[in-house]
Amino acid sequence: MVRCVGAMAITGNFQPPAGENSSVEVESDAATIAASFEDSERFGVLFDRHATVIYRYLVRRVGVDEADTLLGETFAVAFERRATYDCTRTEARPWLYGIATNLLAHHRRSEARRLAATARLRAHSPGAEDAFGPVVKALTVADVWLRTARAITELSTEERDVMILRAWEELSYEEIATALGVPVGTVRSRLSRARTHLRELVPPDGREP
Amino acid sequence: MSNNIEGLDPVRGLRPDQLRPNEPAEPIVFSRHKEQLMTAISGTESYDDVIRMMPDIYPRLAYDDERAAVEYLGRVFAIEEIREARMEHGDTMLAWLRVGNGVVMVGHADEEVHRISSPRSLGRTTVQMMVYVHNVDEHFAHAFAQGADISMALQDAFYGERRYEATDLEGHRWHFAERFADIKARGGHVPDEATGGLPPEDRSSAM
Numbered sequence: 001m002v003r004c005v006g007a008m009a010i011t012g013n014f015q016p017p018a019g020e021n022s023s024v025e026v027e028s029d030a031a032t033i034a035a036s037f038e039d040s041e042r043f044g045v046l047f048d049r050h051a052t053v054i055y056r057y058l059v060r061r062v063g064v065d066e067a068d069t070l071l072g073e074t075f076a077v078a079f080e081r082r083a084t085y086d087c088t089r090t091e092a093r094p095w096l097y098g099i100a101t102n103l104l105a106h107h108r109r110s111e112a113r114r115l116a117a118t119a120r121l122r123a124h125s126p127g128a129e130d131a132f133g134p135v136v137k138a139l140t141v142a143d144v145w146l147r148t149a150r151a152i153t154e155l156s157t158e159e160r161d162v163m164i165l166r167a168w169e170e171l172s173y174e175e176i177a178t179a180l181g182v183p184v185g186t187v188r189s190r191l192s193r194a195r196t197h198l199r200e201l202v203p204p205d206g207r208e209p
Numbered sequence: 210m211s212n213n214i215e216g217l218d219p220v221r222g223l224r225p226d227q228l229r230p231n232e233p234a235e236p237i238v239f240s241r242h243k244e245q246l247m248t249a250i251s252g253t254e255s256y257d258d259v260i261r262m263m264p265d266i267y268p269r270l271a272y273d274d275e276r277a278a279v280e281y282l283g284r285v286f287a288i289e290e291i292r293e294a295r296m297e298h299g300d301t302m303l304a305w306l307r308v309g310n311g312v313v314m315v316g317h318a319d320e321e322v323h324r325i326s327s328p329r330s331l332g333r334t335t336v337q338m339m340v341y342v343h344n345v346d347e348h349f350a351h352a353f354a355q356g357a358d359i360s361m362a363l364q365d366a367f368y369g370e371r372r373y374e375a376t377d378l379e380g381h382r383w384h385f386a387e388r389f390a391d392i393k394a395r396g397g398h399v400p401d402e403a404t405g406g407l408p409p410e411d412r413s414s415a416m
Binding site: 004037040041043044047048051055056059060068071072075076079104114115119120122144145148149152163164166167168195198202 | 216218219220221222223224225226238239242243245246247249250251261
């Protein structure tokens with residue numbers, strides 16, 4: 001863990017990630033955070049780069065109204081905590097996901113409502129059975145979606161966060177580990193437990209659990 | 210999707226924008242939050258900013274009740290705390306107060322480690338804070354109205370400054386002054402010959 005305070009010498013050397021247009025000089029997020037200790041307004045660059053992604057994530061989880069509030073909170077908290085940012089990490093997006101995820105912990109009820117609403121919509125949309133493989137017998141497809149929504153809601157916060165960051169946001173295990181401040185092994189074991197719980201609550205063959 | 214990688218397809222299926230196009234994200238949402246963030250950022254100093262701006266030398270003043278001291282110095286002498294810098298240690302704390310381009314640190318009397326005492330427990334002080342203020346007439350009037358213990362009345366000193374002195378709640382001495390040139394610049398009146406601070410026998414010769 002290297003803090004960005006006074007770390008300009010380190011962060012100045014970061015190259016744009018491989019595969020991106022290398023003819024364009026891109027300042028890394030770490031360099032931006034380091035620079036924000038000299039000139040705090042530089043932090044606004046981080047908002048320009050990541051606000052859209054973080055906002056979409058928040059909307060998916062709790063809906064537009066609460067996402068609006070949480071977007072502002074996420075970046076305000078990020079600014080306050082920038083002294084604790086690990087400056088060896090060039091990309092700040094996982095860190096921002098982590099801050100947003102922590103803030104979401106106080107919004108479980110809205111999340112449950114939103115999942116249930118999505119499940120109802122999903123049950124009546126084309127291809128509703130795809131995710132479940134064999135045709136569901138004892139339960140209707142609509143039931144299965146509702147059960148899945150409830151099952152996600154009933155997971156522990158730790159398991160749910162890992163599962164959503166993986167399935168919806170498509171973060172890598174390493175990125176999830178960074179976001180949540182836990183080892184990669186913990187991400188794997190939480191995801192595995194979450195999957196097991198989900199299977200217990202919603203059996204893939206549609207039998208009554 | 211149907212191969213259900215990692216067994217997460219049911220979860221993926223509940224990702225809201227699987228059903229509808231991405232929620233329209235109004236550009237105004239972003240511009241509003243960006244503006245709020247920038248306002249908050251430009252109005253704050255982090256602890257690190259504060260540490261960075263410290264002068265290379267500044268005094269640490271010892272008080273038996275440092276919280277009361279910070280309140281008093283702010284209310285009576287208009288010396289404001291740099292709130293972002295405060296460090297709490299259980300019952301005691303350290304505070305940094307901004308005085309123009311200078312800083313004073315206010316902490317608990319510490320007889321063991323730093324061997325600094327409040328003037329109240331010593332019965333005397335050995336140092337005086339020398340402070341330039343923007344308008345010493347107003348500063349004096351404000352301090353007086355707030356019940357300051359004025360230990361030297363406002364006077365025009367022979368070396369070209371208007372000044373007064375006050376003793377704070379635990380006995381630290383504060384000297385507040387404004388240069389004649391600055392008084393004139395704000396349209397104030399200064400005497401041609403000032404004698405404040407001269408010994409009585411020298412006053413007539415200076416006149």
